[in-house]
Amino acid sequence: MNEFPAGKNPGQDGGTNSGELLELAVRVAREAAATARRMRAEAIDDVETKSTATDVVTAADKAVERQVVEALRAMRPGDGILGEEYGSSEEPLPGAVRWILDPIDGTVNYLYGLPQYAVSLAAEVDGAVVAGVVVNAATGDEWTATLGGGAWRGDRRLSGSTPSGLGQSLVGTGFGYDARRREHQGRVLAGLITQVRDIRRFGAAALDLCAVAEGMLDGYYEKGLNPWDWAAGGLVATEAGVVVAGLNGAAPGAEMLVAASPAVFGPLHDALAALDAAGGA
Template structure:
């Protein structure tokens, strides 16, 4: 199999994500059926989630048969090329179910083991078909939204910072998360909670939030978004310098990162 340049890989990720997003939007317009629940009755999988992931997997198998695959709905499969495609076929499934136009196909290609703590993300794309928005990124090539370069250098003080976050499907864990948010609320401008982690992460480079944090995300939730944010000048880590992952993804304007991090620790985000 021919080695692809990072730019070619970026284009391929974008094209497959765009095709998959078109399929997702078509199925949404036709009507949505719940196929199953996962971690709780609130954590649903639609038939479209499964169909879109199968479509993506098929396209990768056709075009990059030696690559591995790590998807939300169908699990992981090692390849021989050293590259793995990390796929969330429909991020924001509850939004999708209710017809809220804030859902996306998120795809990243990573090198190394499919573990956010050790992999190197090479390219990614997040496509929200309802909004007509395509985020794409290549490692050391920058990130774009609908072809326009994303890069933020703004300085925002904590009391004027707009934060974005997400919550667990577990009711007990949501209560803990909202307790942290309640304490944070008195220190910042306000919060937005939109229901799709991939889009929440890229809301920071897009200028729609100044910081995003969430506990409990899965690799497919943030693989593409973290690379997009970093290439756009956003600082992304976990707590205390750890890699972004399930314990914490914090993406913030560089000048906001430390004060937001310290408030989260003060208010119990370490669990």
């Protein structure tokens, strides 16, 4: 990733050039990841819950989001921001940029010290994500993409995997926090696991999508994702040639997101549809 020209912040004029937006996103996300790492090393305190007793949010989530919001507003005050903790959900004006932020994707991993949590930041224009970065804050690994510009891990362009079929596929998933939803998701998992090579559950949707883009997973599915969970990772996957969609022609979203290499997407989609993966609570 190129350094910023002296005396100029990329995108500070309010433009929508995807390359400039990505440069800004990378810088801000790297700084946010450093804050998350530092706070994890110092202490985990002020743990609260959100939707259920198992849905945790830490002081670091809030601090990291405030840092990113302040940085973006200082450099691009006219942009909108949709964040998990504080960002406004107001729809932006036509042609304007909206940033979609997950300050710490994988908060439970963060809480337990598992090295699978990320800062995810995407730039959206007129409903389309045009630039995105996912930084594994624990390891410093970084995935980037621009619309039409490909997906990258560092200097290596990503192109997904090429499994021979669903039966030879390693598939990732995630679970909701509501017990009723988990019960349904458990039944779906029990029906799917006999049809695939194996299942993995890493606990951070953005990183799961980047794993599919890189070929570390052949597919991934989950119900209940929010825009900040998959905006940047979804672009990385799509630009790597991965199919990202919902079930039965629906767009990816809260009802279901399925991401898989083209050879696997069809049979994985059909298996999930037959198991009513989008159903339940």
